[in-house]
Amino acid sequence: MQISVRGLRKEFDRYPALHDVSLDIRSGELIALLGPSGSGKTTLLRLIAGLEFPTSGSIFFGSEDASRKSVQDRNVGFVFQHYALFKHMTVADNIGFGLKVRDRRTRPSAQEIRRRASDLLDLVQLPGLDNRYPSQLSGGQRQRVALARALAIEPQVLLLDEPFGALDAKVRKELRRWLRELHDRTGHTTVFVTHDQEEALELSDRVVVMSQGRIEQVGTPDEIYDRPATPFVFSFIGDSNELPVTIQDGSILLHERPLEIAGNAAPKGILSKGAPDGAGRLFLRPHDLDVVDAGEGAIAGVVSGVRRTAGARMLEVEVAGRDRLEIELPADDQRSFVGHVGLRPRKWQVFPA
Amino acid sequence: MALEASLDIHPSVAAAPWRSPTAESPAVKWTLIGVALAFLGFFLVLPLVAVFVEAFRSGVGVYFEALVEPDAVAAIRLTLLVAAIAVPCNLVFGLAAAWAIAKFEFKGKNLLITLIDLPFSVSPVISGLVYVLLFGSQGFLGPWLARHGIEIVFAVPGIVLATIFVTFPFVARELIPLMQEQGSGDEEAAISLGASGWKTFWLVTLPNVRWALLYGVLLCNARAMGEYGAVSVVSGHIRGLTNTMPLHVEILYNEYSFSAAFAVASLLALLALVTLSIKSFLEWRHADGLKAVRGH
Ligand SMILES: Nc1ncnc2c1ncn2[C@@H]1O[C@H](COP(=O)(O)OP(=O)(O)OP(=O)(O)O)[C@@H](O)[C@H]1O
Ligand SMILES: [Mg+2]
Numbered sequence: 001m002q003i004s005v006r007g008l009r010k011e012f013d014r015y016p017a018l019h020d021v022s023l024d025i026r027s028g029e030l031i032a033l034l035g036p037s038g039s040g041k042t043t044l045l046r047l048i049a050g051l052e053f054p055t056s057g058s059i060f061f062g063s064e065d066a067s068r069k070s071v072q073d074r075n076v077g078f079v080f081q082h083y084a085l086f087k088h089m090t091v092a093d094n095i096g097f098g099l100k101v102r103d104r105r106t107r108p109s110a111q112e113i114r115r116r117a118s119d120l121l122d123l124v125q126l127p128g129l130d131n132r133y134p135s136q137l138s139g140g141q142r143q144r145v146a147l148a149r150a151l152a153i154e155p156q157v158l159l160l161d162e163p164f165g166a167l168d169a170k171v172r173k174e175l176r177r178w179l180r181e182l183h184d185r186t187g188h189t190t191v192f193v194t195h196d197q198e199e200a201l202e203l204s205d206r207v208v209v210m211s212q213g214r215i216e217q218v219g220t221p222d223e224i225y226d227r228p229a230t231p232f233v234f235s236f237i238g239d240s241n242e243l244p245v246t247i248q249d250g251s252i253l254l255h256e257r258p259l260e261i262a263g264n265a266a267p268k269g270i271l272s273k274g275a276p277d278g279a280g281r282l283f284l285r286p287h288d289l290d291v292v293d294a295g296e297g298a299i300a301g302v303v304s305g306v307r308r309t310a311g312a313r314m315l316e317v318e319v320a321g322r323d324r325l326e327i328e329l330p331a332d333d334q335r336s337f338v339g340h341v342g343l344r345p346r347k348w349q350v351f352p353a
Numbered sequence: 354m355a356l357e358a359s360l361d362i363h364p365s366v367a368a369a370p371w372r373s374p375t376a377e378s379p380a381v382k383w384t385l386i387g388v389a390l391a392f393l394g395f396f397l398v399l400p401l402v403a404v405f406v407e408a409f410r411s412g413v414g415v416y417f418e419a420l421v422e423p424d425a426v427a428a429i430r431l432t433l434l435v436a437a438i439a440v441p442c443n444l445v446f447g448l449a450a451a452w453a454i455a456k457f458e459f460k461g462k463n464l465l466i467t468l469i470d471l472p473f474s475v476s477p478v479i480s481g482l483v484y485v486l487l488f489g490s491q492g493f494l495g496p497w498l499a500r501h502g503i504e505i506v507f508a509v510p511g512i513v514l515a516t517i518f519v520t521f522p523f524v525a526r527e528l529i530p531l532m533q534e535q536g537s538g539d540e541e542a543a544i545s546l547g548a549s550g551w552k553t554f555w556l557v558t559l560p561n562v563r564w565a566l567l568y569g570v571l572l573c574n575a576r577a578m579g580e581y582g583a584v585s586v587v588s589g590h591i592r593g594l595t596n597t598m599p600l601h602v603e604i605l606y607n608e609y610s611f612s613a614a615f616a617v618a619s620l621l622a623l624l625a626l627v628t629l630s631i632k633s634f635l636e637w638r639h640a641d642g643l644k645a646v647r648g649h
Contacts, residue, residue, distance in 0.1 A: 051541055072547045084542040088560045098546035101556065153546055 001061055001156035001189045002027045003048065008057035010043055017043045018213045020057070025191060030183050032200035033193045035210035036236070041193040042081075044210070045159050048191065050074045061156070077150030077188075079160040083142045085134040091145050092117040092130035098153035120148040125178070140171045147179075151186070160192035164199065172196075176203050197237050201225065209233050231351045234283045241289075241325045243282040245350070247272045252282060252350060255320045259298045261344070270298050272350050279353040286328035288347040291315065291335075297342020301325065306337065317341060404622050407615035419605075419613035420620065427593040428601035428617070431509070435584075435597060436577040439516040443573050447524025448566070452558070455532030456540070469525050472518055480518050481586025484511055507589030512597065515583040520576045527569030528562055535561055564639040568632060575628040579621055 003025040010018040018040045025031055033041040046052040048059060050071040058067045066074055085094050093100075095117040099108055108116070114130075121127055124144040134142055143163060150158060163179070164172040180203055183190050194200050200207045201221040209216045209224060209232075216236075217229040228234035235242065246253040251260065252270050259270040259282075270282070294300060301317035304324070308314075308331070315327040315337060325343065376382075409416055419425060450469060454462060472480065486492050488505040498505060505511045539561060543553040559566075581599040588595040596604065598621055605614035 049545060051545065071544045072549065075547075076545065078542070078545040080538060080542060082538065084538040086539060086542070086557060086560075097543070097548070097556070101543075101546065101548040101552045149542075149546065 003157065003189065003191075004060040005044075005048070006058050006060070008044070008047060008059065009055045010040075010047060010052065011055045016055075016213055018047070021213075021215055023208060023215060023218065025189060027189055028187050030180070030190045030192075030203065030205050032204035032207045033191065033210060034195065034197060034200040034207050035216075036195060038212075039210040040213040041195075041210055042161055043213075045078075045161055045191060045193050048157070049076050049078045049159050051078070074157075075153065075155050076157045076159055077153060077155035079143075079146050079150050079158070079163055081161045081163075081165055083134075083146040085142055085146055085149070087134055089133075090130065091121070091126075091132050091134070091137070094134065094145060095120050095149045095152050097149065116152060117148075120152055121145075123151070123182070124148045139167050140175060143167065143175065147182075151188075155188065158188040158190040160190070162193050162195070164196075165194075172199070179203065201237075209236065211236070228283075228349065231281050231283065234349060234351075239286050239326065239328075241284045241286065243284070243319065243323050243325070244353070245280045245282045247275050247277050247280045247350065247352075249277070252280070254282075254299065255322075261296065261298050270345055270348055270350075275350040276352055281351045281353050283349045283351070284325065284345050285347065286314070286326045287312075288345055289325070289327045290344040290346065291317075291327060291329065291337060292342045292344050294340035294342050297344045299325075299343040299345070300340065301343060302340055303337045317343065401622060401626075404615055404618050407611060408619040410615075411612040415612050416616045416619075419610075419616035422613070424593050424596070425601060425613075425617055428596045428598050429620070431512070431596065432578050432598040434509070435513050435516050436574055438513050439520055439577045440570060440574050442517050443521045443524050444566070444570055446521060447526075447528060447569060447573075450525045451528035451532050451562075454529050455535075456537050466529070469522050469529075472520070472522050477519050477580065477582030478586055481515050481583035484515055484518075484583075484587050488514075506587050507591070507595060509595065511587035512584050512595060515587045516577050516580055519580050519583045520573045523573035523576060524566065524569035527565050527572070531562055531565045564635055568635050571628050571632055571635075575625060578624060 003023075005021055005023040005025075008018055008021045009016065021040075021044060033044060035041050043052065047054055050066070050069060054067065058065055060066060061069075061074065086097065089097070092114060096113040099113045099116065102108075118127075118130060121129060124147055126141055126144055126148075129137070129141070129145075134145070137145065143166075147160075147163070164175050167175065176199060179192075192204070201224070204221065206218060206220055207224045208218050211232050217224060217233045219227075219229075224233065225237055228237060231242075234240055243254055245259075246256075250272050251258045252272050253259070272280070291297075299319055301319040302321075303315060304318045305316040306313060307316070312331055313329045313333060315329055317325045317327060319325055327343065377385075420429075450465065453459070454466060485506050487494055488498060488511065489495050490499060490506075492506070495506075503510075505514065539557050540553050543557045544550070548556065578597075579599060580597075581603075584597055585600060585603075588597065588600055590596060590600060590604065592604070598617055602614050602618045602621070605611075605617065
């Protein structure tokens, strides 16, 4: 089921939570809504589900305008952040709920419902837990029961709000992989919300980066990470360094000094790659910077600290006495750094300020 | 050095038993418990025992005679009838009000919450008087009602109205905090699974509050059967017709039929005890389903 969101706007008491959002979700795609807290991810998901009504704009399921359909008629499976399992029902009754509430003509027999609940429990790898109550399950198990319950109604679209938000890191990773496999097997169009970029990049076909009620960029994990479209995306995804610069005739000036390398090294330094003249923002990833001898780099700085992290060494370099850059070096880089050094970027991106 | 230090500290720790920072000394503790128990015994247990002792003073025969005497039977029947009307009314009202307050945002919500508490803050006698002023023959609607032959004050409808008024906070007050805490997540889950509003209510909302609802109904029922003040004002004290049990007790007492008065009173007391035990049982079994704030 293909979903098109057209010019969607949502206001709560005149406070806009979403501004004119447009998005195309392909059939069978696993897509992540990623953004900081309050960026409108949940709001967008709830609008797609029909749990919220848009102030303006429309949502199409295939070629059908879903904006006027009730939640019940949209046939979406929604997995809530805190699972919202029915406490007074057993796991099997929770999963069978969506079938049990159908009207008499389309409702399967009680036996059939139990059988399907059992099958779904197998699918989510919790066989035999039919008669437990939600309170007798672990967080990860509840999460999977909530997913099974959403799958029971054979939805065309699966929507998940921070599906792994309340779980510890190890269980998150397991469930993440498991969800990907499940998606590949069942082929639902799946939209999930997360504020964990690692989760979004690892799990999804495409990522929608949101900020302050707007979509900043939509793209594959590679595009998002390697070619961020906006300064926000660059600094939100992965680690980054930012320097305030001036762009002039294709070259970049930091504190009035061009970021060029003396002699005939290639590349010649940092060029503006088509950014318009004027004030700009230069972004560099910590692992895209090489440390060389003073005078041989494009950027000159003074080492102000070295830290060891799990798999790398982090070098802190002060540039022009004001800005600080972080550089990631392999842990086995044995060179010792003190005093003046030069920095040679391998990749960078410039945005107009 | 470190070892020595820890050895030093050890005996002194063993000497003074650990006490929680908020706990007082045993003397204070036992004085407080003693005062509370004495107070309870004097004001609650003693009168309760006295009711039963007085009821059986003239023998078991007199006791049961007092209960099967026609006026007593009429009073018991009226009390049951009033409760049977007032409690379901307040159950429906309480659920509706709690639902509205917990699940929707609307103007005047705080006013509604305050109004629900009104019967708790107004003297029951005044509540009764309000109905007399409204529906009595000199009252606001009295002449119109008289012309159409409708009797409210000094008749059963008046008693029912007064009882409903006095008991309407019980169910609502029990449900509002619980439903507010639960939010509407479960309902959203239910409708996203295709359930209609009606099915969502029966299969999800109601089961989620069932123990609190039962608890509220019990309290409401106990009060409905025991209400004296408001009912006294609107009843007119017509023997065999508009006397509820509490009013009947008072009449018997004023006629110096002490044993009979206490016999009927013992029935009310028994009802209170049964209500209390069911309530305690609910609290013990379903503590988590009853997380409501206890305001009464
Ligand atoms: N029911 C509501 N009433 C009023 N404002 C709301 C409501 N729901 C959301 N908002 C506001 O809309 C904005 C977007 O909220 P939303 O829940 O979509 O954020 P989110 O991206 O899901 O954040 P998080 O990661 O914290 O869950 C927030 O500023 C929030 O305060
Ligand atoms: Mg959210």
